[in-house]
Amino acid sequence: MAAWRRAGGAVLRVLVVWAVSTLTMLVLAGVLPDFRLQSADGDSATSIGVTAALGAGAFGLLSALVWPLLVRALLLVPALVLGLLVFFLNGSLLLLALALLPDYRGETDPQTAVVVAAAMSAASSAANTFLAVRDDRAYRRRLARLADRRWRRSGRRLIPATPGTVFLQLDGIGYDVLRDATTAPAGGEPLMPGIAAMLRDTHRLVPWHTDWSSQTGASQLGILHGSNEDVPAFRWYEKETGEVVTSNRPSSAARLQRRAAEHSGEPGLLAHDGASRGNLFSGGAAQAALVLSVSARRGRHNRSRAGYFAYFSDPANATRTAASFVAEVVREIAQSTRARLRGDSPRVPRGGLYPFIRAFATVVQRDVVVASVLGDILNGRTAVYADLVAYDEVAHHSGPRGRDTHQVLRRLDRSVGLIAKVAAQAPRPYRLVLLSDHGQSPGETFASHYGLTLEDLVRAGCGLPVSRRARRSASGAEARAAARAALHRPEDGHGAEPHWPAPTSDPVVLGSGNLGLISFPSIPGRATREEIDRRHPALLRTLANHPGIGFLLVDTERHGPVVLGPGDSEHRLDTGEIVRADPLEPYGPRAAALVRRTARFPHAADIMVNSALDRATGAVHAFEEQIGSHGGLGGEQSRAFLLYPRLLSPPDADGEPVGAEQIHRVLRGWLREAEAAQAVTTPFVPARAHLR
Template identity: 75%
Template structure:
């Protein structure tokens, strides 16, 4: 009680001094009346104002944040400054004497500075107060486990699975190697590699993206997930993996296929993921974000974090700094005429800041709370690197800054794991990598949809028609359809319904569907209805291969020069296998996807340069994933040496489903009873000094 009172007094004093300093340097903020109050009155005014502000923050702030749960999380983050300023203005208004006053804009600045000062003071005092440190992190998550029952926590280890979204195996290897200054880019992960953990590469499925990988990792199957987004003919709808309704449906289908709830069904927590993994404790999970109820809505995690005004202020300041950082970096890239490059204006700076700051802070705080609550299994996703790499490239200077901050998050989680009430094993992994390269449109002047329409004999925009690719495709289509060579008009349509194609992109993987043809359109139907399309696509220099179903040969991969790979038999027609450049296992990956019920009529994979590792994304990304080719298909597992190896010596770990089985095995190993030989303290013992966050 005495320590708590001392801490409250010190925070109050820091806030009072901060208010006095700001009143002296800011022109529109004052703590005295026009009659020039004495120094004593000014000091009392500052103390009362600081106390009122602190009291209002403690009492009113959680209510305000809870009321704003219906507001989108990004908007909630932007409202932090305004709410803090409003509380300060109200605190000054409630002072019964003195002359404290400020205008609304200045109140925002003063409130932010006071919150930052009180947060720093509180954190400094809590370093030696282990109970306060534990309680502060528990308050961040908003969940306390009941402490009644067994006096001792479980002696078996808990497991934290930390996913670094989009971080490929090769990029991680470079990041943990010493640089010119002798220090690695990610020192915390470098300290794990080869010392307490083993680094294992695993190969993703086709497609290599979070929707398929995370569904397979958490629920054991990603069957019938051909891409990040795809068209389903029977419903006429586009399924998008990061859409709440789609994520919920994909999770439902996976559970129905496996008959199991998922990886985290036993006392698990899912944080910042697309899917729950069967966890009872969820926050910021997309597949349940549309459900009603505080515990299942994705915004509940934001309430748990932002209910602490110090957290809110710190994250809001970092958010603004990240927006400014992105604007500066984008401008610098533009002035230097860096290539490849994509547009980074509009809302992107705010989207980047949300992914790299807000979501990271909330997810890390939730994981820390889970460990201090003794949760058995936690799976969390940090998405910042993936978001920035799409726009800045997988190995750019911008992404290096993000990796440094992610490494600090890993270090904090590892330190808190050492002080948790039960031992914890930290497994760091990724869901896919990223491959660099200029976009398809930047390289060839037209989009994949333009090329498909031109090869189908349909109208295309003038800009696309004037490109070499567009004009050649239109000429080939006119010749195949026996249309006049110089005619710019389409021939009269046949009586049957003939709608345009649905063309979707998932990184460097394109999906082409024709809604007017029920079921999957076959090669023979293409040759009858759109005779120029298949060769137009297969012969294009920006396309590596095209997958189509044949009535005679089953799934067939088409390449340039008339080459074919008949997947059912493995027979290769022509001088070169169209899958040769895509590495071992490419044929197996494509064959598996070809058997999915919702595979598109045409699956188009961009060209891949084995020398540079470059691909061509069919969307606005210079770091992409989703198809085959390069580093996007190689993710990593960084696992403790005390766990069994992920795969047999010399064997390769292939597919998200295989990773799921490995993680299940590790959870089973951790659940095995053992004597308590771990030196870490149990509940009731004094904890070591808490780490500086």
């Protein structure tokens, strides 16, 4: 009887969606002058209705049968382009459906076909969504069918009964932001009610302190591969090659991953039956989707692109994501216009390609990554690590606590809730761990506040000409690189600083959030304070005494690495000796150890610059075009979070964990606990059976 009820429910859903599509086609035929459903001599209302029903049925059948084949044929087309082609492909299917109608009753032009197909797909999706409210298992069963097909192709037939673990990285959300978002205001509901319920019932929330380089490249590399040695910033100049290494460039990410594996001697957090989704690095996982370190690979064996096919093979998913993409572009344009009209301050430019980059991060990347994670859960994957970059991208341009980011937090909460709901009915038990790689600190940009860029200040201190127009650094946001990889754009096409020629003695100045890096290509090896003073006597004092700069790190011939601050203050890191005052004191008790670790990196810049910190507000000054930034020390950017099930061991018995490598050890320990929980295997059971 249960099987008959499910079959009856499926037939009812098909009939309802068919009826909605038919009605939508009739309405459009009535309002669009270039779309008709009757012969030239005219037809009765009944004939027109039958024609609409046949057209809607043909369109739905073609979408179900032909669409997956189209997506598979276009799998090597850039994923973002494929998302934008959804409307045109749907329009082509509608033209084909109309051509199949008898007596040429259906007719339209290609432009109108795109509109009609989009409207019908939206109506069908809305009907499916309404029915899913009444039967919330329908959507999960569809995902289960996809998971079953992938499982059978993989040849696996056993699902371990030990718990699996899903690590979900909410990129850029600091500990304080998450704590506030899960705390209900007086008489109200928390901003993230789903995560608040987890925290209340099953999970604990603790902070962890990032390395000096508080950005995704360093944090995620350390978390996934156990080492972020010699990663001084998001981007840095390497003198031996004359190249700028940028963490979110695919070739650089692949190189950093190899370096980390060599240094740690480990295959990665996800090497055992793991999946990496939406990350900069693979973590050693055999299954990877939207992972930058493998995205430079081309051809049929590029597994990083498999997640796109799994998602876009469903025409309803494709249409819904494409429509949401357009809506997000419009939303960003409206929000930035309102911010400009209100005179919000601080503010950064949000034109150009940014609305599309934001839409990619908050819609396309989110949808594909969440669908991939759900597939991994239904397939019984042992360990999954996924990164959702939506908040980080929006916070860079709108601020960490603006109204724009509140909307993103609500949508992330729904994504987490969906993953938790599917995990609760998966073929094996799952433990859901939420974490972030860093936070974000607010503040006006250095260039906006002081009227010159860090590069201008350095050139002035060196006695070099200063450009009349400041050059902007490219944003370090992960979404920009992910979108570029999806578009198959050349790595060096952004115009930032991919390969820096060194024919002159001009310094190379780079920004990484509120961390600046200054290198002198003409000085072999690490330049010392003494050498810099001989060549540019005013530079170090100019920088150290500037009100927008908190401290500098330089090497010295006599004292080793030294931190310089205003008024000739010094902190000699090797001995701990303080001269006049401690420049690191405003940055907390961990600052000295974190800076000392970076000082010994082979590729630390000749001068490492950290912006000033407003201790009252936690504001910093980014050396990039960002009003929410991370990359150095100061404010909430250094306090990330871990939200983990209470049944797991505490991450650090002595207090707050420090550094991404320590988080790697914590997560690896939790995986070992899961392996030891129950050493039993069970026969393969179709994933959809668990969702009935």
